[in-house]
Structures are given as C-alpha cells and as structure tokens.
Amino acid sequence: MKLLKTVASIAVVAAMAATSAVADGHATTKLRIQTHFSPETLSGKMAAGFIEDVTAMSNGEIAIEMFYSSSVVKSVETFDAAATGILDCDMTGGAYQTGKNPAFQFAGDLNGGYANPYQQMSWLLHGDGYKALNDLYNPYGMEFVGWWIPGPESLVSTAPIRGAEDFKNWKFRSPPGMITNIFKNLGASPIVMDFNEIFTALETGIIDGADAANLTNNIGLGLYDIAKHTNYPGFHSMPADHLACNKDIWDAMPAHHQAILKVGMQALALKNTSINEVENAKNSVSLAAKGVNMYEWPAEETAKYREAVQSAWTDYATTPEAEALLGSHLNFLRGIGAME
Template sequence: MRKWVVTAAVFAGLSGAAGAAVAQDAVSWRMQSLWDANTTPQKFEERFVARVAELTDGNFQIRLFSGGQIVPAAEAFEAVQSGAFEMMKTFDGYEAGTVPAFYFTSTVPFGFETPDQMEAWFYELDGLELARDAYDDYGLHYVAPSVYGEEPIHSTFPIESIADMAGQKGRFVGLAGQVMAAFDVAVTPMATGEVYSALERGVIDFADRGDLTANLEAGLAEVADYVVLPGVHQPVTATAYVANQEAWDALPRSYQAALELAAREVSGALRQHILVQDQIALAEFQDAGIEVLRLDDEDVQAARPTAVEAWRAAAGDDELANRILESQIDFMRQLGLL
C-alpha cells in the first residue's frame, strides 16, 4: 500500500500546480513489442501507449511497432540497450540463458497458481526491485510487468497425471523445459511457429504454445485431440516493459509514473480479457471434439518438490537468481503452495 500511495502521490503532479511544468516537456519514444500486428496482445499495447499519452496531456508520445518490425525479436534486448529505440515489451525468459534471474521474473513452472499471486510478489513484496536489479548491469530499466494466466498443454494422447508425460516428446522452452525434463519428458525446444507441424507429423506428442485463444486461432484443434489444464509448465506468465536506462533517467518523474500506471492498468485489463476469452476458446475446442482433461490438485502438489529442485538447478550459483527464487519460495510457503 505504501508503494501505491507514493506512486499515486507522484502521479498527482500531472494535475494542479505541476501541470504547467509537464506541458512544457514534449517527449517522443519508439517501442517494439513482442506481438504481431492486429493480434489481441498488440491491441493492448496500443491501449498502453494511448494511455501514456492521455496521462501526459499528449506530451509523451510512444510510436509502437510490432514484434520484429524494427529489429528481429532476438535482437531487441541489445537494440534497446544501445539506444536504437527507447523501450521494448519482452519476455524475460528469452534472455535467461545469459541472465539466470530472468527465469524467475517471467514464469515459474509449478509455482504461483494465479496471476494475482505473482503480481502481489512484484508489487507488494520485493519482486519489482529485484527485477530492476537484474537489468541494472545492462543499461536497462525494468518498468513494470504484464501478468496474466496459464498456458495449456495440447496433446495427441490423454494426459491425466504428471507421470503420464514421462518418456513422451514435449515442446517446452526456457525454465519450463528444464522443469519438465525433471519429470522425464523428452523435451524438444522449437519456435512457436513450428508447433502445429511438429504435432501433425508426430515429431512431438504434446506441446506448450500460447494461450487458449491463440492456440485455437493457430489450428491446434486439427492436430491435438486433448487440452490439458492447469498449464503446470506455465501457470502464470509475466511479460515486461523495459526501457533504456538513460532514456528513462531523462524523463520527468511524472512521465515515469505515467508509464508505470499505464502498465499496471493494461496488465489488469489484459488479464481480465484473457480470462473471458479463455472460456470462449475452451468451449470452441470442445465443440470441435477436443477433450479437456484436468490434472488432479494433489498430483500437482506432489510434483512440486521435484520442480523446486529444477528451479534451484536453474538458479545455479547466481547470487541474484537465488535471491529472487528464495523470495518467491518464501511467499509460496505463506500461500500454502509449498
């Protein structure tokens, strides 16, 4: 609550006496997102930049580009770091091989069960500060997360327990790949765009890909007869707004607060939208003859100690990764997850 009050108090400077000072500062940024043009998540990034402009009386304009439009997605980290453009929307897990702390600021397999739990870790505990610490050495500033729910598993065979996955070929990436390997899954990393054909050709038996709506639009009902929930490999997802540190430092504090506030508002709006759309997509999968299977809560709980061992192995001897992991584990224990 204290952090929220401080942010609100600073942001109040956008009206009243500070309004005249804000109006003198015209700022223009460029931002590349993760998403393709005209997709649902990209439309929420459009809402984000529009909200920033609204909160600053039109004086802070962000020109939005879709994923890969300025630079290939894999080069966005270095591009923002160098100042080629000012901000990106990213998934920290993409860089986790270099920065192990990013494993845990993006998603924790078998970890937090709801977006509210992970968002509380960011905003009510020390998650936001720890995420910013992880970016400090790279000339980048972690602005805020977008936190939303699970991604399902799509399978060509029935999965009714964690043990059913052992020995089968599954597509997972990042920390999910390491955790699922601990359950004897034959993990096969691949690009998202390859999942459909890999399921169709039997290269893999089951896969993580994206949220239910995205997977429905991608045609996975045509190549996988089962949807498995909860998505234990990615029960909660956090993407991130990340800015060039020098560009961030040059902003008036009221503009920084506008970015933070708009990010938090859009995070909640996107999460609520996905919650509604997931139910619609799930019904459409069932109408197409897809069977929805649900893992037993006790089975998931029993699997967590194995997942914790995989988390610790991923953190290795990295000091910050272990600080983040211990912070999350402490909160999970308070929540009764561990």
C-alpha cells in the same frame, strides 16, 4: 574501451533526445518501443491501447512510436537494442535474456510457482518485486517498468494428459529454458522448436504434444485440429511480458512521466489478464463441444509437478542474482501460504 565509451555516449544522447522541454515549460518524452507481437493479435491491440492510455494520461506529453512484430531487431535482441540506444524500451519479455544471466528466467516465468497472474502481480506490487527485478535489470543499463501476464498456458497432446504419469516418454515441443529441465524430471522428452514448426511436427507424429500457449492462442495455431487433449485451467507455465526502458532515458524523465508509464502498465496488466481469462473460458466451452478432452488436474497431480519444478529452480539458480530473485519469489509465496 573506445567501443564502451561510444555506446555510453549514444545512450546519453538518446536520453537527451527522448526527454526535452517545449516552449511552455512542459517536459515531453518520446519513446521508441519494440514488441514481438503483431498489431493484428489481441496482444498487439492491447499494446496499442496502452499507448492511447499513456497519451491521454500525459495530455500528449509522452509520445510512443511502437515497432510491432520485432521489425527493428530480432526479439531476443530487443533488450540490448534498448540498452544501447537503438531503441528506447523493450516490450518483449525478460526470459529472452537468460543467456546473460539465468536470473532472467525468474523475471519471466516461475513455471508453476504462482497459481494465477493476480498472485504474481501481488508479488510485484506488494512484495519487493520492483526492487528485486531492478536489482537485476539496472546493471544491464535497463529499468524494469511493468509486467503484463495473460495467464496459465494449456498443453496440447495427441494422447491423454490426465496426470504426471502421462508425461512418461511424452515427446513434445518445448520452449528453451528451465521448462525443459522440469519435464525431463517428469520423464518427458522435450524438443525445442519454433512456433511455426509445431503444427507440422504434430501432424507428422514427430511430437506427441506441445507447450505452446493458452487455449485461445493454441486455437489460433490450429493445434486442436490435430491434438484432441488439453489441460484447463493450466498450471505449468505463466510467462510474463515486460516493459523495460533504457535506464539513462528513464532517469531523465520527470517523475510524473515515470508514474504514468508504471500506472499504464498496471492498467494494461489487469486488462490483459482479464480478457484472456474471459476468452479462455469461452473457448474451453466451445472446444469441449467439439470433442476436445479437457483435463483439470487434481491437487495431488499438480503437487508432483511442483516437486519437479522446485528441483529445476535449484538447478537453474546458478548465479547470485538468480538466487536472490528466486529467494524473493519464494519468500513471498511462503508468506502468503501458497507453498511450504
């Protein structure tokens, strides 16, 4: 009980420190935010652009100190660090928190549920997305502020991946979480491993392929130097990164600061999706010219994947919060005719 009171006290003090008033009566908000991206990456540069936008829109009333490359705590610990006042906000992703509640999987990636980032952002902006996500986040002492979604990822493989049948006995690097269940349902053999192990595992034949990132980031990882088969456009995974802030700090902000941060995230989302779409399209042309085989799956093949996905959704929705969040997504998708 003492520890709980101490943590609560830290959070209250942090909230008071984060938002204050200067001599002229204008409120100021100071935020310490951690992202897992490095400042040199495209995503890191876009996070810096978000800071510039927020600073300009608030006329300097909101000051953000960004910690890149998970330099304060590990990526998976960022959410708790913000909730307890070590940081103020988390700019990683909800899917890191599935150990708390499997519902966080549906706050990060519906794995094949949405066709593109614009459709998923439509649920957030025009469905009940903000409320549904904060019904999950708020009990953990956090406020969901916004998403930024690069777009569908592309698999890489040393063998053709023309359709679902090619996944039979396919050994590949998989991130943790629901995606492993989906590919097992299709007959594949997922092996969970870190990013820095993928290249060597492909090179030595430990794996046949990888679920790593989109075309642009796969190139950065050097995967197409070994694996000459990929699917584009992607369809299997579309992870969303979030901005989530300590709820006490969020509630202490003036309404116009809250609005600036939400609108800043919406601007970041559009810039992020569009630049990744442009870069992936350019890279699809250059990869094809270099002899990489590009596979665009026909509707009947993606339907097979969607069938496996729906089974995994049901298996993963094991808590009331997960059922509620998944239900919100599915009601929206059915409402716009994107699924039966």
